[in-house]
Amino acid sequence: MGEINIKRLASELNLSAATVSRALRDSHEISAETKARVMEMAKKLNYEPNPFASSLRRQQSKTIAVIVPEVANNFFSLAIKAIEEVARAKDYHVLIYQTHESGEIEASFMTSLLSGRVDGVLISPASHVANKEYFQKVSEKMPMVFFDRDHADIEGVKITTDDYDSAYNATQHLVDAGCKTIGYLAALETLTTGKKRLQGYQDALKNNNLKCQPDLIVSNCENNEPCHSKIKDFISQQKPDGIISSIEELAIPCYYACKELHLNIPKDLKLITFSNLSHAELLNPPLSTINQPAFEIGNEAATILFKMFSKRWYDPNITISLKSNIIKRESTRS
Amino acid sequence: MGEINIKRLASELNLSAATVSRALRDSHEISAETKARVMEMAKKLNYEPNPFASSLRRQQSKTIAVIVPEVANNFFSLAIKAIEEVARAKDYHVLIYQTHESGEIEASFMTSLLSGRVDGVLISPASHVANKEYFQKVSEKMPMVFFDRDHADIEGVKITTDDYDSAYNATQHLVDAGCKTIGYLAALETLTTGKKRLQGYQDALKNNNLKCQPDLIVSNCENNEPCHSKIKDFISQQKPDGIISSIEELAIPCYYACKELHLNIPKDLKLITFSNLSHAELLNPPLSTINQPAFEIGNEAATILFKMFSKRWYDPNITISLKSNIIKRESTRS
DNA sequence: TTTATTTACGTAAACGTTTACGAATAAAGG
DNA sequence: CCTTTATTCGTAAACGTTTACGTAAATAAA
Incomplete structure (x- = not known):
C-alpha cells in the first residue's frame, strides 16, 4: 500500500499538503473544522510525519546529545535518567554517546554533532583529554552544558557539585575521627572536578597541621586491574589510617585490599x-560516602539546556554548583 | 559565512554536488585524484554532511532505538553500554527511551518510531502492559529485538537468560542449604521473564516435596515505599527460612527488614x-546472586539487530537464551 | 577505421516536510 | 456602494542530500 505521507493524507482529504501540515501544527490559519478532519484522518491512517523531512526543512532536530564517559555507572545512569525525563516532557529525543574516557572518541563524537544532528549537547568530558578545540566549535554552533565534569580553561554553562567543599569536609571528617595519615586516591586529574577535590583534601590537611606528602596521593589509577595492587601496595607501605577516594571505583578495591591485608575498617583504616x-x-562495614545529587545534576543541566533553546537563558558562562551530601557511616567511625 | 554544505564544497572545487557526494561515499565512479581533492577540501572546510538530508533521501537513519524500563539500573545500564559500543563500531547512533514500566509510555514511543526515525529497535518491554499491538506494527516495519524481557504471545527475535533454570537452581540451592519454607518475591509477572522465574521456583519446590503455598509468594511489590513494609510483614508473618527474589530491587528491602526484625542472614533466613x-x-553478609550476563545480552541483541539490517539473519522468530551465573555467597550458607 | 565499452563526471529529480507568498471569499467599515 | 481587513486555503520553492540517467572523452575491441 506504500507509505503514508502528508501528500496522501492531503489527497484523501481533498486538501493541499500545506493545509494538512498547518492543521497538524495547529496553525491559526486553519479552521477548527478542517483541523478536526485532518486530525481524524491522520489518526485513522496512522500517519507519522517523517522527522528527517521536518528537521531538514525546519533546521532543528528535536534531539539532544548526551556524552558521558560510561553509561554503566551509578552517577551517570542516574543523570541520564533525569535527562531523559526532562527531554521526554519536551518531546525531545536523546542520543547517548560513551567516550570511555578517551579524548579522541570524544572529539569524534563532538565534531560529528557539528552536522546539526542535535539541537544541543550535555557533556561530562572524558578524563583523557586530547585537543579541546572541539568544545569551542560545538558551543559556537549550539547550546551546550557541562555537567559534573568540566575544564577550567573552557567557558560555558557548567553544572557541578561543590567538589572542593565536599572533599575538604570529608577530609576534615577523617581528621575529626582521629586520622593522622590520610591518603588520597586521585582521579580525574585533568579535569577541574579532580583538581578541586584534590585541593580540598590538601587544604584540609594543611589547616589541621597535618603533613601533606606527595606519597600519600595515589595517582594514575583509573584502569581496573593494576589499580587493585597499586592500592594494596599503597596501604601496606604508607600505612594510612584514613583514605579519601575521589571516585567510587577506587574505594571498592580498598575493601578487598584491607581484607587481604587483614586490616579492619574502620579500626585500622577509615x-x-x-x-x-x-x-x-x-x-560491610557500611561505607561513608560523599553522595553527589546525580539526578538533580542531570535534571538541572537538561532544564537549563532547554531554557537556552527558548532563549530564556542568557548567561553563557556560569557555573552552578549543587551541594553534595556527606553521609557518615561505620567506615569512618572513630 | 553561512553554513558549509555540499554545494559550496562543490563550487569551491569546481565540481558538481553529485561528484562530491560520490567522492565522499568513495564511489567507483570517481577518480582517485578527484576523491583526494574532495576529501582534502572537506576536511579543510570542516564539512559535515547534513544527516537529515541524507536520511531523507536514502530512507535510512543510521540510528537505533533502545527502549528500557529504566536507565538507572545495574542490568540495563550494562546492556546499554554494550549496545552503544556495538552501534558505535557500525557508525550508528543510539536513541534512549525510558518507559518507567508504563505500557502507555511504551506505546507512545513505539508508535512514534513508525515515522522511520530509527532503522531498528532493541526493547525490554515494560511490565505494566497496555495494548501490545504496537509490537506487531513496529516489527512489521523494521528489525526489532527483545532483550531480557519478552511477551510469550508476541513473535520475534528474543535474547533472554535461562530464567526458568536459574530460578529452579537457585531454589534448589536454598533447599540444599536446608530451607524448608521458601518465599518468593515476584516481579515482572506479566512478562515471560517473570512467569518462567516463578515456574522454576515452583517446580523446584514440588520436586523436593516442599509445599508450594500461594502465601509464600509476594506479588505486586514493584513500587518502592509500600514494598518494604509488605516484605517485612511477609517475613514476620510467614516466617520463611529462605527467600528467592526475582529482582534485585526486592532483595535489598530484605536486608533492612531483617535488621529491623533482628533476624540473621543466613542463620534465620537465607x-x-x-x-x-x-x-x-x-x-553484609555477602549476597548470593543470580547474575545475568547483562553486557553479553546487550551485545548479542545489538549484534543480531545489525545482522538483520544486512540480511545476514533470517530467523524472524527465535529465542536465544544466555546462561545466568549463580554465585553462592554468605547469604545462603547453611 | 569503426564500433563497443569503460571511465568520470554533470543534470535534474526525488526524498517529505514547512513556509513565504498569493489569492479567493467573507466580513466589516466607510 | 466601494474599500479594507480577516479568514482560510493553495502554489511553489526550499531544506541538503543521493542517484537514475545522460554524455563526453578515452580506451579497447573489431
Whole structure:
C-alpha cells in the first residue's frame, strides 16, 4: 500500500499538503473544522510525519546529545535518567554517546554533532583529554552544558557539585575521627572536578597541621586491574589510617585490599569516598560516602539546556554548583 | 559565512554536488585524484554532511532505538553500554527511551518510531502492559529485538537468560542449604521473564516435596515505599527460612527488614536474588546472586539487530537464551 | 577505421516536510 | 456602494542530500 505521507493524507482529504501540515501544527490559519478532519484522518491512517523531512526543512532536530564517559555507572545512569525525563516532557529525543574516557572518541563524537544532528549537547568530558578545540566549535554552533565534569580553561554553562567543599569536609571528617595519615586516591586529574577535590583534601590537611606528602596521593589509577595492587601496595607501605577516594571505583578495591591485608575498617583504616552507590549502607562495614545529587545534576543541566533553546537563558558562562551530601557511616567511625 | 554544505564544497572545487557526494561515499565512479581533492577540501572546510538530508533521501537513519524500563539500573545500564559500543563500531547512533514500566509510555514511543526515525529497535518491554499491538506494527516495519524481557504471545527475535533454570537452581540451592519454607518475591509477572522465574521456583519446590503455598509468594511489590513494609510483614508473618527474589530491587528491602526484625542472614533466613549488583561480595553478609550476563545480552541483541539490517539473519522468530551465573555467597550458607 | 565499452563526471529529480507568498471569499467599515 | 481587513486555503520553492540517467572523452575491441 506504500507509505503514508502528508501528500496522501492531503489527497484523501481533498486538501493541499500545506493545509494538512498547518492543521497538524495547529496553525491559526486553519479552521477548527478542517483541523478536526485532518486530525481524524491522520489518526485513522496512522500517519507519522517523517522527522528527517521536518528537521531538514525546519533546521532543528528535536534531539539532544548526551556524552558521558560510561553509561554503566551509578552517577551517570542516574543523570541520564533525569535527562531523559526532562527531554521526554519536551518531546525531545536523546542520543547517548560513551567516550570511555578517551579524548579522541570524544572529539569524534563532538565534531560529528557539528552536522546539526542535535539541537544541543550535555557533556561530562572524558578524563583523557586530547585537543579541546572541539568544545569551542560545538558551543559556537549550539547550546551546550557541562555537567559534573568540566575544564577550567573552557567557558560555558557548567553544572557541578561543590567538589572542593565536599572533599575538604570529608577530609576534615577523617581528621575529626582521629586520622593522622590520610591518603588520597586521585582521579580525574585533568579535569577541574579532580583538581578541586584534590585541593580540598590538601587544604584540609594543611589547616589541621597535618603533613601533606606527595606519597600519600595515589595517582594514575583509573584502569581496573593494576589499580587493585597499586592500592594494596599503597596501604601496606604508607600505612594510612584514613583514605579519601575521589571516585567510587577506587574505594571498592580498598575493601578487598584491607581484607587481604587483614586490616579492619574502620579500626585500622577509615574510608570515605565520592560515590553514588545506592547500597553503601549495606556494605560491610557500611561505607561513608560523599553522595553527589546525580539526578538533580542531570535534571538541572537538561532544564537549563532547554531554557537556552527558548532563549530564556542568557548567561553563557556560569557555573552552578549543587551541594553534595556527606553521609557518615561505620567506615569512618572513630 | 553561512553554513558549509555540499554545494559550496562543490563550487569551491569546481565540481558538481553529485561528484562530491560520490567522492565522499568513495564511489567507483570517481577518480582517485578527484576523491583526494574532495576529501582534502572537506576536511579543510570542516564539512559535515547534513544527516537529515541524507536520511531523507536514502530512507535510512543510521540510528537505533533502545527502549528500557529504566536507565538507572545495574542490568540495563550494562546492556546499554554494550549496545552503544556495538552501534558505535557500525557508525550508528543510539536513541534512549525510558518507559518507567508504563505500557502507555511504551506505546507512545513505539508508535512514534513508525515515522522511520530509527532503522531498528532493541526493547525490554515494560511490565505494566497496555495494548501490545504496537509490537506487531513496529516489527512489521523494521528489525526489532527483545532483550531480557519478552511477551510469550508476541513473535520475534528474543535474547533472554535461562530464567526458568536459574530460578529452579537457585531454589534448589536454598533447599540444599536446608530451607524448608521458601518465599518468593515476584516481579515482572506479566512478562515471560517473570512467569518462567516463578515456574522454576515452583517446580523446584514440588520436586523436593516442599509445599508450594500461594502465601509464600509476594506479588505486586514493584513500587518502592509500600514494598518494604509488605516484605517485612511477609517475613514476620510467614516466617520463611529462605527467600528467592526475582529482582534485585526486592532483595535489598530484605536486608533492612531483617535488621529491623533482628533476624540473621543466613542463620534465620537465607537470601538469594536475581541481580547485577557489582558489589554483592561486599555486602553484609555477602549476597548470593543470580547474575545475568547483562553486557553479553546487550551485545548479542545489538549484534543480531545489525545482522538483520544486512540480511545476514533470517530467523524472524527465535529465542536465544544466555546462561545466568549463580554465585553462592554468605547469604545462603547453611 | 569503426564500433563497443569503460571511465568520470554533470543534470535534474526525488526524498517529505514547512513556509513565504498569493489569492479567493467573507466580513466589516466607510 | 466601494474599500479594507480577516479568514482560510493553495502554489511553489526550499531544506541538503543521493542517484537514475545522460554524455563526453578515452580506451579497447573489431
